[in-house]
Amino acid sequence: MVSIKDVAKKAGVSISTVSYALNGSDKVTDKTTAKIMAIANELNYVPNAAARSLKRQQTRNVGIFLTDFGGNFYGDLLQGVKEDLKQKGYALVVCSGTQSHRMLPERMIDGAIILDETFSNEELLKHADRGHKLVVLDRELNHPNINQVLLDNKAGAALAMEYLLEQGHDKIYAVSGPPGSYDSMRRLHAVRTxxxxxxxxxxxxxxxxxxxxxxxxxxxxxxxxxxxxxAVFCLNDEMAIGLYNYITTNTSLVIGEHIHLVGFDNIELTRYVQPRLATIDYSMRKWGALASEQLLKMLSGEPVDHERIYVSLVKGASVNPL
Structure with missing residues (x-):
């Protein structure tokens, strides 16, 4: 592999001069820069990104850690993160699985957005103690290096339940999420209240x-x-769609007549089911963009406050008065 030393030797200049030229520094004349760039291209020289990052103490990469990539949930969230980072000159690295956790201590990324229940609170606090900047979307942690950007799960669940009660429903099922999910636990707590x-x-x-x-x-x-x-309150839309599929395919029951259904997330697919699914809406793209914005502020040393993503009710014919 061609090194920066090889470029410097052939150009007859110092390694630092090559480094300045490759990074567009005005410490090197245009003529010398052009000569070095031509030699680098001739030798097929590729800069060592890891070494450059170590020297600069930054990678210009931000990680987002997700429990998984399944379903229709993550697309808009990731797009919101990506768009904001791109505007600021950062790249997005999407991570999943416990093996990817090493990217933080090995400083392969400058900071991280966490929506991943495979991280324990203790692990995240240890990373924060070591100076890593984190934005969490799925838990409440108090640490100077951790910022929270959370959905207003309590308000969303309350809106769904109150909507069902206003229609006169007095028999209600709640379909919960996985046991370790922060969002599911907060929504379920509001339902029980x-x-x-x-x-x-x-x-x-x-x-x-x-x-x-x-x-x-x-x-x-x-x-x-x-x-x-x-009445049924599914704590996310993916489950509500699954419920739709089973009821319409395997029973004579009718959504909106026998089964009155509310979901949560307002994913795109809910706009095409009939009758239209009542659900809780918020901007996933805004959620991702705000998480990115908060993290970049932390990386630049700016003060940040915890943020909340507000929700609203989308009424649909999947719920009707008794």
Whole structure:
């Protein structure tokens, strides 16, 4: 492999002069820069990015850590992060799995956005203690090097439940997400608070997994127990779509007549199901962009406050008055 020493030797200049030329420094004349660039191209010289990053103490890379890439959830979130980073001259590295965690201590990235339950709180706090800048989207941690950009899960779940109650529903199922999900736990906590205030409700919880099979499994249970119209709050839209699929394919029950359904996330697919799914809306792209903006502020030493992404209710014909 051709090194910077080889370029310097053939050009008859010092290594530092080659470095200045390759980085566009005005410390080298245009004539010398042109000569060095020509020789570098002739030798097929490729700069060692790892060495350059070590010298500069930055990579201009930001990592986003995700539990997985499945479903329709992550596209707009990643696009929001990517667009903001690109404007600021940073590249996005998308990571998943415990093996990717080493990118932080090995400083292969300058900072990280976390939406990944495979990170424990203790692990993230250790990284923060070592000076790593982090933005978390899926937990509450207090540390000077950690910023929170969280969904208003409590308000979203309350909007969904109140919408069902306003339509006169008194038998309600909640289909939860995976046990380790922060968003699922916060939404479920809000649901239970409302149930406690409405003693007349007939309420049941079904364990889901934030995916279509989880919604289908919940639909099977609901159909088997069906005796009268019921309301269902799926804690994300992926499960709501799975519930739709099972009910319409395997039963004579009708969404919006026998099963009254609300989801959460307002993913694009919900706009095409009939009847239109009632759901909780927020901007995933804004969520990603704000997380990126907060992280870059931290990397530049600017002060930041914790942020919250607000939500709204999208009404749909999947819910009707009793």
């Amino acid at each position: 409302i149930v406690e205030r409405n003693k007349h409700l007939e309420y049941s919880e079904i364990a889901g997994d934030f995916d279509k099979p989880g919604g289908e499994a919940a639909a099977k249970q609901i159909a088997e127990e069906y005796a009268r119209p019921v």
